[in-house]
Amino acid sequence: MSRVIVASVPLAGHVFPMIQIAGDLVAAGHDVTVVTGERFTDLAERAGARMRPLSGKAAFDDRRLNELFPARVSLPPGPAMLVHDFSHVFGDPIPDQHALLQELLAEDPDSVVVGDLMFLGVLPSMHGAGIRPRRWISVGITPVYYPSDDTTPFGPAPAPDGTDQVEANRGFNAGLAGAVSGASQYIEDIVHSVGGTGLSFPNIFASLYHEPDVLAQLTVPEFEFPRSDLPEGLIQFVGPLTPAVPEGWEPPAWWPELDGTRPVVVVSQGTLANGDLSELIEPTLEALADQDVLVVAALGRPIADLDVEVPANVIVEEFVPFSQLLPRADVFVTNGGYGSTQQALAAGVPVVVAGETEDKPSTAARVGLLELGVDLHTQRPKPDQITEAVRHLLDTASYRERVTRVAEAYRKVDGPRMIRDLI
Template sequence: MSRVVVAASPLAGHTFPMIQIAGELVAAGHDVTFVGGERFADQVARAGATLRPLTGKAAYDDRRMAESFPERSTLSPGPEMLTWDVSHVFGDAIPDQHALIQELLDEDPDTVFVAELMFLGGLPSLHGAGIRPRRWIGVGISPLYYPSDDTTPFGPAPVGPGVDQVEANRAMNAGLAAALSGAAEYLQRVVDGLGATGFTMPNYFATMYTEPDDVLQLTVPEFEFPRSDLPENLVRFVGPLPPVAPAGWTEPAWWPELDSGRPVVVVTQGTLANDDLSELVEPTLAAFDGEDVLVVAALGRPAAALTGPVPSNAVIEEFVPFDRLLPHADVFVTNGGYGATQQAIAAGVPVVVAGQTEDKPAIAARVGLLGLGIDLHTQRPTPEEVAGAVQQILTTPSYRDRAVELSLAYEKVDGPQQIVDVVAEAFRK
């Protein structure tokens, strides 16, 4: 069997999609080693892969970030925290990641690596520091950030009368690059210090995509802002990973209510950013208390996490498989997870997004600017804001029409199979 190493930073949102990819590669007949956090050992084992846990500064626990990175808690969200995270959460992990990569390549140099784009430990070996893998395949688990004259990562820059759109986009992209220039310089020093030669990082956002041999983006082109200057063959849009339902799931007793004729609103904060359900789930429950609407709240955690009452027209579940639920939904209310948002659109369901952390503003921007729903531009909307956005979607057919239009693009892709095909191709090169 050919050996594949799948790698992820030890953050749950980075790890879970890569474990799913590892499982697909195991099913395709590869000998798969998973490089990641030790706390994910059970999930890795269920996928059929062998865990090689990260160590040292690469082995932090994302459930205790304040303990692992005390200085981080003093920073405000925004450019300052992003620069710090790139430098110290991801950059300081590079030496220990690189050491483990070299151990694995010493065992078998004919290894293909498949790593999410923020796992930066491959950079030294791609530039002469030790053994180079047969192929390094990057996986885009967040929206595309590659700079373009046509757009910024958050959509075309706002312009006033007489302002050239291209110049405005260039200026905003330059500002974003400048905001991360300190982090780029820091990463340059770390990689150079490990013996790499010829590595340069003039633009952090561009380098994420130009360094791997292949980049597989977990979306379709239609869920991206058009980029006429995206280099040919730089990125392969393979589509998202399908939802995975736990074995033995059965429809709950309330399931027939989905076909009662009432509008169905599904709300979730995903499986990661759900520590504080008062951010979005609880305002959504309050927004429709007593209304002729069925609200289905998928908490991603036990119902005891709710701090307020549950209205009589709402049902609460720790988990509901979205591939079964979303075809019944009229509106999907979310904090903007990349996978869940795309699952809704793939089902032809318009979206309300309230998310301001991590990559969520970029995801929300795509929903709003592409006409797929409404971006509330906040992390903590009021019940009135949620109700107003849902009502606007229910009374404006263009939102569902646009979601249905994009759902056709999702029908044409098979993300897991395309990933398996690219890895097989890597062993033929």
């Protein structure tokens, strides 16, 4: 048995998989303490772990991001938003995260830290500030951003005729690193301000992977762009986690309608970027209102927030466990959440992706370039774009054939066991 600190920034999409990991480690006999936002205390305790909530700048409420980070609202998706988020959403919390980790490590210096990739409060202790954990296992819950001669985070860079592809990729990766270099310096300065020494983040997209003892990536190589120059052993591909069905959940009365008599299309904007349902949910309902399909809209928020008339072929729910719903679906329409997109692929379901914020463009690029679905290259698709994409996936068998092969790769990995083995 090990003492394990499972740490996550308090963003729901980060917390949920980390809580799932905590529960699995508890079941395996480890002594687990969860470190994240206080609003997730009940989830941590139900997983059988102790809870030590974050405080100060580390304890922001992800439901109030625009209010807490007002400068973010006016920023366009892309480098400017990345610099802001790296610096303020993930960088500013470092001192408070570090302080709490030091309290826990003082209780047991032999503890292992298992933290989501963007929980950066471990960095100071890895660079001489206080007690260093016995092992730092970072968990990649977003697509791999590691730079490569073979690809960028969004697939191979455009290479005009006569241009070497490797040089195109190198140029794009260097440009992206340069565009966010201000955030790299910002994080270095914060770590040094609390006593860390020698931290160097020349390329934040590479450094994030080299700092932990090991990086457990929640995917399979089949949902990644090939990188022939990826250092051996740097990333352990452990596959995605399948969320457990909430205790007490029962199939709703409409469940028998998922009987295969007509195609089922599931649409969701996830748990974070669902503040404006007019981005994807509402145009999808309009797009498919006259199609011979059954649409299930999982809002992730109260049904009353939906501001359009619900068509006759649409079922609206605040929450439906995707582990139960997606195996019965034929197409998944999403804004590109990494976890939910992979849940669909693992269930053998092709995907329509429309997302431009956070890591969503990178997820969308993988779906499109690996031909596992359609990347709409926008956050606000028009209804006719959605109609065309859904019909294309329903009418083109090759997409489901490719997704079926990826689903088989997912079935061959046991993420929870592999993470336990890393402890």
